Amino acid sequence: MHTFNRRRFLQAAGIASAAAALPRALGAATPARVVVVGGGFGGATVAKYLRLWGGGQVAVTLVEPNADHIACILSNLVLTGALSMDRISLGYNALKTNYGVAVIQARVTAINYGSGTGKGRVSLSNGRSLDYDHLVLSPGIDFIAPPDNPGAWDANVTPHAWQAGAQTLLLKKQLASMRDHDTFVMTVPKSPYRCPPGPYERACVVADYLKRKRLLFARVVVLDANAGIQAEPVAFGEAFNHIYKGMIEYIPDATVSSVISQTRSIITSAGSWSNVRVLNYIPNQRAAAIGPASSANRGWPLLNAQGFVPVDPLTYGVSGYPNIHVIGDACAVPATDGQAVPKSGHMANAEAKVCADAILRALNGQAPDTNIATSSACFSPITATTASWLSANFSYGNIYDAAGKVKGKGMQRVDLGEAPKISGDNYQDMFTWADGLFADSFI
Numbered sequence: 001m002h003t004f005n006r007r008r009f010l011q012a013a014g015i016a017s018a019a020a021a022l023p024r025a026l027g028a029a030t031p032a033r034v035v036v037v038g039g040g041f042g043g044a045t046v047a048k049y050l051r052l053w054g055g056g057q058v059a060v061t062l063v064e065p066n067a068d069h070i071a072c073i074l075s076n077l078v079l080t081g082a083l084s085m086d087r088i089s090l091g092y093n094a095l096k097t098n099y100g101v102a103v104i105q106a107r108v109t110a111i112n113y114g115s116g117t118g119k120g121r122v123s124l125s126n127g128r129s130l131d132y133d134h135l136v137l138s139p140g141i142d143f144i145a146p147p148d149n150p151g152a153w154d155a156n157v158t159p160h161a162w163q164a165g166a167q168t169l170l171l172k173k174q175l176a177s178m179r180d181h182d183t184f185v186m187t188v189p190k191s192p193y194r195c196p197p198g199p200y201e202r203a204c205v206v207a208d209y210l211k212r213k214r215l216l217f218a219r220v221v222v223l224d225a226n227a228g229i230q231a232e233p234v235a236f237g238e239a240f241n242h243i244y245k246g247m248i249e250y251i252p253d254a255t256v257s258s259v260i261s262q263t264r265s266i267i268t269s270a271g272s273w274s275n276v277r278v279l280n281y282i283p284n285q286r287a288a289a290i291g292p293a294s295s296a297n298r299g300w301p302l303l304n305a306q307g308f309v310p311v312d313p314l315t316y317g318v319s320g321y322p323n324i325h326v327i328g329d330a331c332a333v334p335a336t337d338g339q340a341v342p343k344s345g346h347m348a349n350a351e352a353k354v355c356a357d358a359i360l361r362a363l364n365g366q367a368p369d370t371n372i373a374t375s376s377a378c379f380s381p382i383t384a385t386t387a388s389w390l391s392a393n394f395s396y397g398n399i400y401d402a403a404g405k406v407k408g409k410g411m412q413r414v415d416l417g418e419a420p421k422i423s424g425d426n427y428q429d430m431f432t433w434a435d436g437l438f439a440d441s442f443i
């Protein structure tokens with residue numbers, strides 16, 4: 001993926017209708033104020049492209065508590081020592097110097113949604129507040145505690161490493177402490193969750209690491225809350241049944257009821273494990289809180305039953321809340337039953353561009369384009385030298401319920417593919433793809 005101009009992106013993504021659709025009022029006297037919350041793949045990309053395509057028409061402020069974004073993408077390779085943290089650390093300097101994005105290092109603590117006026121205010125942890133004409137929220141995910149004895153779960157003792165950074169380094173240290181005959185127990189959250197192939201990929205790289213350390217009697221137990229493997233069933237079936245046969249034990253339909261971090265114990269509907277060497281409990285997920293945990297909907301204007309924010313895929317707007325947009329893992333995009341839009345960095349990047357285009361059109365009094373396409377790609381290392389991949393493409397149109405009846409408009413999955421085989425070429429391609437996505441989002 002390369003940095004390219006708006007018209008080329010619109011054409012490549014199939015969302016160009018006419019040159020007339022490009023904004024006309026670049027350099028308007030008072031730039032519109034766009035505040036972006038969260039500097040991950042969604043937030044960084046929307047901030048960059050608003051400025052790249054909108055120029056002086058928009059003043060963009062990105063609010064993010066961390067000095068750098070540590071990408072989850074490739075982070076499983078940091079666990080095994082194949083990559084360093086530096087390799088997945090992405091800074092904000094290029095957004096500032098190349099595009100003129102104002103970056104404030106702070107957390108958003110509360111949002112005034114403007115009572116339907118479309119103009120509101122966000123409050124920051126540093127005591128400041130920012131007024132906005134459009135607000136784009138891309139804060140990612142947070143975690144749902146197990147239902148029984150939730151206070152016994154402590155992610156600082158049994159890390160999920162599903163947000164990269166300190167959690168990744170803690171899990172790396174715990175993995176390095178494993179000896180022969182030890183067990184690494186991990187969970188796969190209930191769908192929808194961040195990066196569908198990610199947990200299975202982690203099981204593979206952990207098993208590969210143990211094998212290369214000649215810990216041949218160590219075991220990886222994968223407790224899946226779902227009925228079956230959620231992504232790349234061919235590649236992971238091959239990995240679990242052949243490459244790591246006897247080392248990885250895969251258990252579907254394992255609903256977690258409690259986790260006691262101090263004793264590294266877990267109770268599920270498929271059995272209980274106690275005092276394991278490493279417990280990598282990856283909890284069920286929902287949109288990250290955007291206000292105090294005690295506030296209604298944890299600060300969100302609207303949430304679906306699964307705890308994500310329903311959006312219009314033409315604008316990523318929230319129904320009834322003009323000028324509020326939600327992109328990335330936090331949003332729920334309407335799709336055909338069983339063909340959900342995946343929560344991935346690649347998809348967050350694509351959604352960000354559609355959202356930037358829609359905001360610029362709105363500022364020029366234009367309707368959003370309806371000729372929209374988005375896509376996702378995930379590369380999954382299987383061994384220290386091989387990988388698989390998954391790709392999915394979506395286009396705006398009718399979407400269907402489980403009985404095949406049209407249920408409305410949304411993003412229809414037009415194809416889904418996984419690598420024909422696990423290979424060394426895929427492993428090399430993984431770095432080319434990741435570097436392209438990192439650059440397109442942050443540079």
Ligand SMILES: Cc1cc2nc3c(=O)[nH]c(=O)nc-3n(C[C@H](O)[C@H](O)[C@H](O)COP(=O)(O)OP(=O)(O)OC[C@H]3O[C@@H](n4cnc5c(N)ncnc54)[C@H](O)[C@@H]3O)c2cc1C
Nearest residue numbers: 038040041042072108139140195328329344345346378379
């Ligand atoms: C192991 C693993 C492997 C993965 N591999 C792939 C892959 O191969 N391909 C792929 O496309 N995706 C992959 N992903 C998924 C990808 O990392 C996520 O989908 C992506 O990061 C989502 O982007 P986002 O912008 O929604 O959220 P994030 O990237 O999580 O960014 C959210 C940002 O918001 C900030 N934030 C949160 N709350 C606030 C607040 N109140 N105020 C201000 N800022 C706030 C956070 O600090 C964070 O920086 C992987 C994930 C994991 C865990």
